[in-house]
Amino acid sequence: MSESGIISELLVPLCSSLPGAWGLEDDAAHIVTPAGEDLIVTTDTLTDGVHFRAVHGSASAASRALRSNLSDLAAMGARPVCYNMALSIPDSIDEDWLRGFVNQLALDQAHFSIALIGGDTTRTPGPFSVTISAFGSVPEGGALRRNGARPGDNIFVSGTLGDGYLGLKLLNGEIDNGLVSDPEFAIEKFSFPVPRIDLGTALRGKASACADVSDGLLRDLGNICRASKTTARIEREALPFSETAKSIMGANGIDEHKLITGGDDYELIFCVPPSSTLKSTTPVTRIGTIVEGLSDKSPVLVTKNGTELDNDTDVGYEHTW
């Protein structure tokens, strides 16, 4: 399939509901921001073999590419407006795979009420790669930032932690399906993450800081702490894990530390002043408190039964607890 065929047959239909896309016919497109709102942009690149595997299916590749961006918008309290997509396509990608990719984008577009506004399609001698910029909007000055956490704020996280990480391990055959109570649940969480858009908008004017958990709870909460110049004290026994995660906890090298540093959660981690009341239909769990100052040791201290655990200064997925 030629580049012009990919554009006219596969991509133009994705932009048909958006007048500003001008049918992908022009050198550029016109982004319309809702009146009285700020325009927010975020960008994620996903590369075959690095962030997903093409052999795991084009539907998951499409959803992960789009939804990881929508999760960033959710973390800002933004509602999705449209998105821009640059595709780098190697010869090894056939038309069926590409049609599956575009079909899933069409489904996601309908679900999240957005459309394609433009982009670029090129051939590459490297792996398949997709760069999406998603545009969203928030009421003027209302974007949730990372830098507003204050001592005394309660720390919450949505959903459960580590399921996406487990899903990836299962997909890669690094964990046997039989060892986990519900492998499909974990694989679905990795393959089709659900951006917490409604929660993000519910947090407008309520949360003092917010981020999405894409690189693991410790790392993303650490980013909030560094931006806010505070330290987070989280309670290990409060961390929310699914029944599926609990079913393998302690076996196959899976422990709580792996689950909160593995990444691919696409949950929201956020701070709320004690005076603030939070109403959300999305399940959220209080996991700790913000304390004064940015700790020299680590921005995120983990406690168990009130005792501080030994924690690396730079906690991340490449470190051990």
Place this chain on the structure above:
Amino acid sequence: MSESGIISELLVPLCSSLPGAWGLEDDAAHIVTPAGEDLIVTTDTLTDGVHFRAVHGSASAASRALRSNLSDLAAMGARPVCYNMALSIPDSIDEDWLRGFVNQLALDQAHFSIALIGGDTTRTPGPFSVTISAFGSVPEGGALRRNGARPGDNIFVSGTLGDGYLGLKLLNGEIDNGLVSDPEFAIEKFSFPVPRIDLGTALRGKASACADVSDGLLRDLGNICRASKTTARIEREALPFSETAKSIMGANGIDEHKLITGGDDYELIFCVPPSSTLKSTTPVTRIGTIVEGLSDKSPVLVTKNGTELDNDTDVGYEHTW
């Protein structure tokens, strides 16, 4: 150099003048459109070995990536506002190369009065690749489109044609430097294209259609014709070529057809109603006229001494005249 080092050391300085970039500290950024203006977005991906060669230097890679996008904005009559950049970096790219890339971006930013607003930095097992989305603005409803050309409109092109194509041939060693009167001129035109931003803004409310010449004059003018459902009749003897291009014309397989289909011109091709007067400090040349209907044969007919030349239905760089 780690991803976080690349971001904090190299990329954060590129966004320091732009408050909405939030120091690349958040999940997303805030694009501010000038009051009363429309926001325009365009995206180009450049991949090592496809659109440039890393061995030809990181400065040219940076400028080509950024300026090809600014040229698209120019074609819309837009002034640049900011840009977004996704980098895919293989192990083979060293820190010096990357610093050179970023230094050139800083120079271009200063020259074009823009700054980085966000993006993504990832590792890739494939070639170095950069996807830039550039944002620009035009007075409300004032974007130059491709679909407004009308019969009788004069067709103009800025600058000269084919120099970028020659520059690439020289860089690749496919043409010996000694065969061309000014090889440096052509190499510069390929390596550091100059987006015609001032011309683009001068064309607001004047041009009926406009595009930038990135894939060769015939192809890009053809896009205008298809969008406008008209045909272009261009005069071969009117086509503007540089002294450098003339110095090799007819030798080494270089003819006029190659020069108007080779691409990498980053000039503007545009149509102006006969009633309209055009004032521009950028050199432009009238090369033909728009005629009624979209020709079955080709959207662009080329004439010599008033006689129509034989022309493929789909003229492009992979076709011969």
